[in-house]
Amino acid sequence: MNKYQKLFSNFIKKNHGKIHFACHSHHYWPDCTREAQLEYWEDSSKMVDDKWEYIFSNKIPRAQELLSEVLNFTRSSDITFAPNTHELVNRILSSFDGKIKLLTTDSEFYSFSRQLNRLIEAGVIEATIIATLPFENFEERFIQESKSGYDIVFTSHVFFNSGLAINNLEGFVEEIAENNSNIIIDGYHAFMALPINLSSIGDKIFYLAGSYKYLGAGEGCCFMTIPKDCKLRPKNTGWFAELSALDNVNENQVGFPNDGLRFAGSTLDFTSLYRMVSVLEMYEREEINSEFIHNHVKICQEVFLKIIEEMSHPHLNRENLILQDLHHHGHFLTFNLESPEIVNSIKKKLEENGILTDSRKNRLRFGFSIYHDSNDYQLEKFNV
Template sequence: MYKQFYQGFLTANKGKQHFACHSHHYWPDVTRDAMLEYWDDSARLVDDKWRYIFSEKVPETQQLIADILQLPHPEQIVFAPNTHELVMRLISCFDLRKPLRILSTDSEFHSFSRQVKRLAEYDNVQLDSLATEPFSTFEQRFIQAASNQDYDIIFVSQVFFNSGYAISDLTQFVQQLAEQSKAMIVIDGYHGFMALPTDLSTVSERIFYVAGSYKYAQAGEGCCFMAVPLGSEHRPLYTGWFAEFGTLAAEKTATTLYSEDGFRFAGSTMDFTALYRLNAVLRLFKQQGITVGRSHQYVQKLQQVFLDKLEIVQHAKLNSSSLLMHDLNHHGHFLTFKLANASEAAELASQLKRAGIETDYRGERLRFGFGLYHDSADYDLSCLKETS
């Protein structure tokens, strides 16, 4: 149905069944043209490209993202090459000479979990990580935990990378957190953006929402973003010249100036090729009427067909018993199977790869992702019998 937009990657990977869309998503063909466009603009404008990018490309991309997430103030979106930069800028808003209390989970992606684990080696940093399992009680337990202490930062995923479990009602969840705590609330939306229909209109002034282009936005690495609450007066210690881009020509003062919009969290010089790619993909989807809702429904159908075909195979390790989450209505765009241990997951992933099925694993969890370039008619799981 949508394969026509991905001919470049599909041709280069003929014969493979690519179930790693949640990690290394194929790019639509328009991204190649976008990369050439960036080269042409750089050659045409040279140093003047910065003014063009910030006056044309950045606002257009901000608006495209804002439309998808129902954000009322596109100018509050800031870009960075990766989410780690954005996470560190958020943390640097706090005086690390004083106590810092962080509430999170045991299932956050490495950009956050590794960094705060290292910070927690300091005596003044307290990190409380709540177990996501059992999933049925997670939201209630997390909201309760938020009320137990006076936290400075609350960081939690919209969809958890190691399971696919998704917060059932993000708006309600955030509102309940905000009622319990005055902390900075950060939502890692990387596995939610462009996968699950997301409306941030009523919580945009209370949360920092972090996501990027690498996964379901299908534009590759290098363009992450953060939606910043309107009126934010935070002054990140980790800051770069983009954060005062509009004031560079002004007379310098003793005070470090920050942009009055989301770019107060900006960094420094970056390669905007990825932003061009993201811009091209989002414009393509808008032109073709491919909404997140339509995409999500398509992927849910793919997942169901996959599970039906898997049932026929009767694989000893990949089956309904090892499937971590069964409810596709509260689920991201990948299925996770929990195996006995990490070695077993690694070995099975390797066997599948040799059979032409691309997956990936995290610890003992093997993941199968689904994307728009899939056609369920192409699914051939007969080779799984050889790995059982």
């Protein structure tokens, strides 16, 4: 094992003989997360009901601080947490009255796209959906449409079904913000993969991400930054939103805090937040940041692409690869094949060779991580 793989030794040892290219779907967890699990149990047993005060006065501020450093976000208290991004998006949607005019893409993850389709069906949302392909002019087409003005604009930074990424997120947001006030960026597939800098746009957007993918802290801890001086009043609201100073409101009006707790929900299991803090602190100790991880992954991807070129495979080849530029691309490479049957056949053969992959319908995805060592990539294992 190299020095970075040692941080993930428990998962790697339990999967000996396998190369985990399914790390777009589920990353290995670093060893520190086991201690974090136990820490939450110990704190719960010692403090019982008093743990809530401890978590909100210690653990949550620490998580907010660490996330702000990764994102270059200047208002750490304007970050809120939930078990999944679906819950957070629904709080934003619940802030509006009447039919919502919404702009989005055809490549959003199911937790958003399924909910969107149901609300369109119910007559709650009127959506304009922009195709991401051809990607060469996607940003131009999306920005042009945004000039019409929408109640909500929702788009991913990295698209889950392709790995394609918005090239200049800051400039993209700045142009959209000229005509739109409520911009949601789904950063789940970019967080802890691509270097992210919200310093110039964090005041203008909701930014969503979580611990399940590239952070490697497991499921159950998602977060959202909110725009500066956000005044939305979600109808979907929980008791956590009463845990900080409230606005001056009328007697008959529900009050909301002036920070991220404005979009908070209710009781949840904070084990995952403990894991998130442990991983972020581990990376801080090891002096590993998103830029370092991205550079490591690009090297792994380049080695993988050389192997693909050498194979001359009828399906796993450059012609079937969805790729624009590795410098502005997610940490997985996607092959767009003829059918789900071909994908499943190749996926099964790769698994027999110890190569674990991830797929969506007719797209086969190879994910890369800091716990990969490109020296482990062997052409004969891929040539199925």
